[in-house]
Amino acid sequence: SYELQYFSNRTFQSFYPYGNSNHIEVETERTFTYPMDIKLTFKNHRTSVAFGQRDGIFVGQTLLSVNGIPVEENRIRNEKLDDVFEFLSKPENYPVTCRFGRARLESNENLAVGSVFYSVFALASQLSPELHSSGIQYLETETFKLHCLQTLTGVKFFLISDPKLQGMDVVVRKIYELYSDYVLKNPFYSLDQPIRLQPDL
Amino acid sequence: MVKQVRQISGVSCTVQLSKRILSDRIVAGTVRIHGPNFFWLKRRSQLDNARKMSRQTARIADPKKVNSELFTLTYGALVSQLVRDYESVDDVNKHLERIGYNIGIRLIEDFLARTNFPRCHDMRDAADKIQQAFKLYLGLSPGISNWSNGNEEFSLTFESTPFAEFVELPDSCSNLKYGNILPGVVRGACEMVQMEVQSWIIQDTLKGDNITELRIRFIKKLEDAIPAGED
Numbered sequence: 001s002y003e004l005q006y007f008s009n010r011t012f013q014s015f016y017p018y019g020n021s022n023h024i025e026v027e028t029e030r031t032f033t034y035p036m037d038i039k040l041t042f043k044n045h046r047t048s049v050a051f052g053q054r055d056g057i058f059v060g061q062t063l064l065s066v067n068g069i070p071v072e073e074n075r076i077r078n079e080k081l082d083d084v085f086e087f088l089s090k091p092e093n094y095p096v097t098c099r100f101g102r103a104r105l106e107s108n109e110n111l112a113v114g115s116v117f118y119s120v121f122a123l124a125s126q127l128s129p130e131l132h133s134s135g136i137q138y139l140e141t142e143t144f145k146l147h148c149l150q151t152l153t154g155v156k157f158f159l160i161s162d163p164k165l166q167g168m169d170v171v172v173r174k175i176y177e178l179y180s181d182y183v184l185k186n187p188f189y190s191l192d193q194p195i196r197l198q199p200d201l
Numbered sequence: 202m203v204k205q206v207r208q209i210s211g212v213s214c215t216v217q218l219s220k221r222i223l224s225d226r227i228v229a230g231t232v233r234i235h236g237p238n239f240f241w242l243k244r245r246s247q248l249d250n251a252r253k254m255s256r257q258t259a260r261i262a263d264p265k266k267v268n269s270e271l272f273t274l275t276y277g278a279l280v281s282q283l284v285r286d287y288e289s290v291d292d293v294n295k296h297l298e299r300i301g302y303n304i305g306i307r308l309i310e311d312f313l314a315r316t317n318f319p320r321c322h323d324m325r326d327a328a329d330k331i332q333q334a335f336k337l338y339l340g341l342s343p344g345i346s347n348w349s350n351g352n353e354e355f356s357l358t359f360e361s362t363p364f365a366e367f368v369e370l371p372d373s374c375s376n377l378k379y380g381n382i383l384p385g386v387v388r389g390a391c392e393m394v395q396m397e398v399q400s401w402i403i404q405d406t407l408k409g410d411n412i413t414e415l416r417i418r419f420i421k422k423l424e425d426a427i428p429a430g431e432d
Contacts, residue, residue: 118429125430135430152313152320153393154428173317180311191306 027064027101028056034094040085042074046103047084062103067096121148121156138169147172155179269340269363276364276382284374294378301385309390312337320394320431324419327396328355331387331417339363343415353419356403358412370407379407383415395423 032038040063041050047063063071066087069078076082087093105113121135139146145163149172150156157179159172183195279300283293312318312334321327328345335341335357343357364380384400391398397420404414 122429133430150428150430151310152428152431153310154426155310173314176310177314180307180314184307184310 026056027099028061029097029099030055030057031095031097034091036088036096040088042085045073047071047074048103049100057100060102061100063098064101064103065099068099117158118156121150149173149176151176270366273363273366277368280377280379284377290374290377294376294381297378297381298385298388301382301387302389303385304382305386305389305391306393308338308386309393312390313394321396324352324355327391327419328357328417331357334390347416349418355417357415357417358404359415360412361406362413365405365407365413368407375408378402378405380405380413387415387417392423395426397421397423 037052037054038049038057039051040047042048049057049059049061049063051059053059063084065071066076066084069076071077071084074084076084076087088096125133125135135150136148138148140163143163144160145165145168147159147161147168148156149159149169155176157172157175159168159175161168183189184191189195280293280297283296284290287293287296315337316333318330318333321330325348332343332345335343339362341359341363343359345355346358347354347356349355362380362383364382368379370377370379380402384402387400388398399418399420401416402413403416404410404412406413
């Protein structure tokens, strides 16, 4: 599984594979009886699990829906726009079915991540004990590996992939080629603008 | 068979091909452009064998290769359209350079993605890369000559440019720089890799010179645009 991010010199943006077909979404739905044994908290515009892990529900996951009705921030998207915490504190609303999962980054958050990474990239090259060091080429964690390709013109491509996958640097280069073919050769694309990909599937 | 060709500037021309041969070369063709015709087509029956061979072998290597004559004719349509649109030939020269610049800033990415070249640190290096680019995009191998003393200025010389085939300049366009898109492309491409260059045509086969000569001069390095990790 992998995810593609793209940042240009002056704009930080990202695009994902069409339909995000490679991205594995882990979502779990559970029915709860009163009182709910999972502690929820509201931060960063999301209602998420603060404490209590069981049956595939993990700390940090976001509450996506209540009884099948989507949750936005801390509101249930029904006619009355019920507050989630109020709704779950009333015994008469139980049994209640909640769906938890990992929320996708919103476009604003993506911009923030992009601009932070941009600075970290520059910082890394300045911290280097050796002269003429590049920025971060890849960054590895337990769950993913991030490959970064900075072109001579200053465009950066990030590919987030499973750490076990090999040969991802070749994939990033290939993506650069596709970008130069399909994005830059489009006369209606003006440089440094977000890319709206419309793959012919 | 009639083909509609679109160019970046939105100029379109109808290329009518009267007869085609297996090797994909045009035996006789007319470009129909509405309005007065500035450039006449010469009928060409023979291609020299070397070019035909290289073209066929290259076609297998790169499926994106197209017939250079299509490009020549499309470019001709663009130039003649500009000549009709603008009052003065100087404006046409300026406009061609600008179109070239806009192509150059995009084309450089394509070039880098395809060749994976590292950064150039001197002009001789850059000259070599520019020569390679001409090979890649126009199928020409220009000569590099006339280096200045400080190694910051050189000439690219072409026996013939693919633009200028079938073209004769009419008297009304005697100071038209027909291939002025090239200096623009070079300038735009170098700017994206943080090199400011000046580029202009000093000899032109269309003007009766023996060769076409493109002069390129290094102005300065764009220090503040250099990407992180490269300074």
